[in-house]
Every structure is written in structure tokens, then in C-alpha cells.
Amino acid sequence: MDDLKLFAPNYTQLLELLQITSDFSNAIRMEFGTDKCAAVHVEKGKITSSEGTDNPLNFRTLSEAETYRYLGMSQNVGVDEGSVKQSVRDVFFDRLTKVLNSLLSGANKARAYNCWVMPVLTYTFGILRWTQTELDALDRKVRTVMTSHRMHHPRSSIMRLYLPRKHGGRGLLSALTMHNREVCSLRSYYLAKSGDGIHTDVISCDKELTPLSLANEQWQDPAVQSVSDREAIWKEKELHGRFYKALHEPFVDTVSSHHWLRFGDLFGETEGFVCAIQDQVIKTNNYRRYILKDGTVDICRACRRPGESLRHVISGCSALSNTEYLHRHNLVARIVHQELALKYGLLDVRLPYYKYVPEAVLENNRARLYWDRSIITDRTIPANKPDIVLMDRAQSGIFLVDIAIPHDENLENAATEKKRKYLDLAHEVSDMWGSLSTEIIPIVVSANGLIPVSLSGYLRRLGLRDGVLRAQMQKAVLLDTARIVRRFLSLSP
Numbered sequence: 001m002d003d004l005k006l007f008a009p010n011y012t013q014l015l016e017l018l019q020i021t022s023d024f025s026n027a028i029r030m031e032f033g034t035d036k037c038a039a040v041h042v043e044k045g046k047i048t049s050s051e052g053t054d055n056p057l058n059f060r061t062l063s064e065a066e067t068y069r070y071l072g073m074s075q076n077v078g079v080d081e082g083s084v085k086q087s088v089r090d091v092f093f094d095r096l097t098k099v100l101n102s103l104l105s106g107a108n109k110a111r112a113y114n115c116w117v118m119p120v121l122t123y124t125f126g127i128l129r130w131t132q133t134e135l136d137a138l139d140r141k142v143r144t145v146m147t148s149h150r151m152h153h154p155r156s157s158i159m160r161l162y163l164p165r166k167h168g169g170r171g172l173l174s175a176l177t178m179h180n181r182e183v184c185s186l187r188s189y190y191l192a193k194s195g196d197g198i199h200t201d202v203i204s205c206d207k208e209l210t211p212l213s214l215a216n217e218q219w220q221d222p223a224v225q226s227v228s229d230r231e232a233i234w235k236e237k238e239l240h241g242r243f244y245k246a247l248h249e250p251f252v253d254t255v256s257s258h259h260w261l262r263f264g265d266l267f268g269e270t271e272g273f274v275c276a277i278q279d280q281v282i283k284t285n286n287y288r289r290y291i292l293k294d295g296t297v298d299i300c301r302a303c304r305r306p307g308e309s310l311r312h313v314i315s316g317c318s319a320l321s322n323t324e325y326l327h328r329h330n331l332v333a334r335i336v337h338q339e340l341a342l343k344y345g346l347l348d349v350r351l352p353y354y355k356y357v358p359e360a361v362l363e364n365n366r367a368r369l370y371w372d373r374s375i376i377t378d379r380t381i382p383a384n385k386p387d388i389v390l391m392d393r394a395q396s397g398i399f400l401v402d403i404a405i406p407h408d409e410n411l412e413n414a415a416t417e418k419k420r421k422y423l424d425l426a427h428e429v430s431d432m433w434g435s436l437s438t439e440i441i442p443i444v445v446s447a448n449g450l451i452p453v454s455l456s457g458y459l460r461r462l463g464l465r466d467g468v469l470r471a472q473m474q475k476a477v478l479l480d481t482a483r484i485v486r487r488f489l490s491l492s493p
């Protein structure tokens with residue numbers, strides 16, 4: 001510690017304290033920065049002039065209008081709350097802007113906000129008197145600044161911003177919550193020590209002296225929102241709550257479905273846009289008609305059919321299925337194909353998935369791998385072209401792999417549907433190629449990035465690294481869904 005404040009009942013005793021401090025400092029060979037020291041003389045709560053007092057160390061004396069920085073707070077007889085709060089706000093928003101202008105990913109911006117911007121404020125909690133309204137306004141301003149940096153859509157869920165990323169949120173700390181939690185815990189710390197020397201005196205003196213009001217027996221703890229409180233509010237929202245419900249269906253792997261928020265390294269802007277898509281607050285014609293109620297006719301600008309909901313845009317529009325949706329589907333299929341080709345030594349070098357172009361047939365002594373090829377069978381079978389066919393020679397096993405990117409609620413049906421669709425082909429192929437087993441492997445990720453519980457098992461059946469691969473496929477789908485929506489919105493409505 002290098003900041004020291006001495007209190008004495010009169011000038012003579014103050015000099016005695018100074019003497020002790022000076023002797024001690026000399027003994028440990030520490031020098032006084034006398035130019036940084038100051039004295040203030042108070043009589044009956046009023047600052048008095050110290051002229052005429054003899055000051056052996058030549059400290060300057062503070063007048064009533066001056067302040068002195070002690071532990072980072074401008075103070076005189078008391079802390080000058082107004083000016084300290086303003087300078088704290090200035091530093092806080094200056095840092096926030098620096099973080100938002102940086103090249104950090106969205107998740108790292110949230111981390112930087114929590115561990116470099118927020119502490120500017122938290123340091124003052126329990127010392128400066130912040131009202132709930134002031135803190136609310138401060139949180140709101142943070143959101144506005146984030147919106148101006150395109151990191152938060154103004155109609156997106158606010159609760160999600162403040163939920164931890166592993167719960168599907170963006171993981172920001174809220175000033176209001178931090179303040180209330182800190183004040184409650186400081187109070188209970190002091191009150192737990194009542195009856196213990198100096199703490200007892202501090203408690204009995206604090207009649208509205210500090211924001212903790214320790215002597216106030218009528219005190220009521222301010223509300224602190226827990227994670228489950230926030231989740232409950234998110235869930236109850238008519239529009240935002242739909243994605244929450246989809247996330248918590250029994251067939252959804254909730255932990256994996258949040259992977260992109262925790263480890264995806266998306267830009268803040270993309271992350272904000274993906275959340276806005278999941279929250280369904282994008283300005284489609286359906287949104288304008290039913291939420292904004294601005295009289296727009298709800299007809300899809302691409303296929304001209306009624307109902308331009310976001311669900312329709314990201315996975316249901318017939319005008320996009322052979323171009324946009326196929327592109328997204330193929331990205332996922334390429335990821336799986338390349339991974340299988342590498343596993344069986346059919347490829348040596350790994351390419352970024354968006355640059356990888358699969359060969360129609362790859363073959364060696366361990367495996368044969370088909371990409372998007374019809375299988376000619378003796379009997380006519382309509383569904384004879386799975387995305388990927390793998391023949392593992394050593395195990396004499398065949399895998400028919402087919403990819404689907406359905407909407408959230410069709411996650412489970414899509415997998416069942418694939419299994420049904422290729423059942424005939426599986427029997428036929430087993431007979432034709434004399435394999436011991438033929439398995440149908442549906443690879444399904446929803447257009448909003450939801451991962452079904454079953455996916456991990458299917459990837460393991462193929463002998464692939466399921467964790468890494470699930471994350472890659474999810475990121476590819478989300479980036480492409482965002483691309484599809486951006487392109488769609490650029491069409492004239």
C-alpha cells in the first residue's frame with residue numbers, strides 16, 4: 001500500500017502521527033512524495049483556513065473548493081460523488097468504445113467488457129451512491145453503443161445479452177446486477193462482523209453515510225437477477241421465447257447447440273446478426289405485418305407466396321432451395337466428406353471446408369468414397385443418391401450418409417425421414433456388394449445451428465472426431481444462414 005490517510009482530533013496530534021509515519025518511512029528507507037501530500041483542517045464539519053499554522057513538512061492545504069485523489073476517488077471532507085461518478089462514466093465508455101472498435105471476436109469483446117470495462121464501475125460499488133435508475137440508464141447506454149457498433153440488434157432479446165454463453169446468452173455483465181450483488185455482499189460482510197471491534201463502530205456510525213447504510217435496520221436488499229430468473233423471462237417472451245423452447249426440446253443437444261457462442265470466434269457483428277435471426281426480429285414482411293403492424297402485405301419477395309416469415313426465409317422458401325439452401329447443405333456435406341477422405345488416407349492435405357471440392361469417386365485399398373453419385377441397382381429405387389457413400393473394405397461395411405439442414409422443430413423428423421428414405425437402397429446395396437452391414441447415417445443440423453442429441457452417435461459410427469466436427473458444421477451452417485438472410489433482405493420487398 002502506498003496511499004495513507006491520517007485522521008487526528010487536532011493539529012498537534014496530527015503532527016505526532018506524521019512524526020510516527022515519517023520515522024517509520026525512514027526506517028524502511030521509503031521517501032515521502034511531499035508534493036503529492038495535502039492536509040485539510042475541519043472544525044465542526046466546516047473546512048477552515050490553515051493559515052498561520054506551522055507546517056513542518058510544507059504540505060499544501062486544501063481549500064473548500066479543492067479535491068484530492070485518494071484511492072482513485074476525488075475527495076475532500078467527503079467523496080465528491082457527482083464528479084467522481086462522471087469521471088468513472090467517462091473512463092467506462094471510453095474503454096467500451098475501445099473494445100468495440102477492436103478486432104476481437106464477439107465472444108472476446110464480451111470478455112474484455114467484463115474484465116476490463118466493468119471493473120471501472122464495480123470498484124465504486126458500495127462507495128459511491130448509485131441509484132437503480134442511474135444504473136439502468138447506464139446498462140441501456142451500453143446496449144445503445146453496442147447497437148451503434150452493430151453488435152446487438154435493437155429488437156433482440158435483452159435477457160440473452162446478460163445470460164452466460166453456456167446458457168445461450170452473450171455473457172455480458174449488467175451494471176445493475178453487479179452493483180446490487182456487491183452492495184448486498186458488502187453489507188452482509190459487515191453485519192456478520194458486528195460485535196467485532198471497529199466493525200461495530202462503523203456499523204453504528206453509518207446512518208446513511210455510505211451507500212451501504214449499515215445502521216439502517218429497515219434496509220431491504222435490492223433485487224439481484226439470477227441466471228434462472230433471466231431464463232424464465234426469455235422463455236416467457238412471445239417472439240424471443242420460440243428459440244428458447246426449441247433449444248430445450250428433449251431431442252436437442254443444448255450444450256453443443258451453444259458451442260458457437262462459446263468457441264465459435266465469430267465477429268461481434270455476425271454474432272449479433274445470428275442472435276437476431278434466432279430471436280426472429282429480422283424485418284421480414286411477416287414481421288412488419290404482425291409485429292410492427294405497419295400494413296405490409298405478407299408475401300415472400302422471392303417466391304411470391306404468402307407468408308414471408310423468417311422461418312420461411314431460412315429454410316422454407318421454394319425459390320431458394322436449389323441455390324441458397326443447397327449451397328449451405330453442400331458446405332456441411334463437404335466437411336463430412338473431407339473428414340472421411342482424410343481418415344481413410346484418400347487425401348493428404350486438409351483444405352478449409354469452403355475451398356474443398358470433393359472428387360466424385362475416391363478409392364484405395366482401405367475404402368471407396370462416393371460424392372453425390374447415383375447407385376445403379378438391379379431393381380429401380382427412386383432414392384438412390386445419398387450425399388456420400390462410404391465402403392469400408394476392412395470391416396466390409398457400407399455407410400449411406402445424407403445431410404439435412406431443416407428448421408429447428410423438424411430436427412428429429414429429418415433424421416427419421418432420411419432413415420426411411422434410404423431403407424430400400426440399404427437392403428439392395430448390401431445384397432449387391434455383399435457387405436456385412438449397411439448403415440444409414442443422417443447428419444442433421446438445424447438452420448439456426450441446433451444440434452440433435454443423435455448427431456454425436458452418428459459421427460462416432462463413422463469413426464470421426466464428433467466434437468470438432470459438430471462445431472465446424474454448426475459454424476458453417478450459421479454463417480451461411482446469416483449470408484442467406486442478408487442476401488434475401490437485399491432483394492426489393
Ligand SMILES: [Zn+2]
Pocket residue numbers: 300301302303304305312316317318319
Ligand atoms: Zn419464398
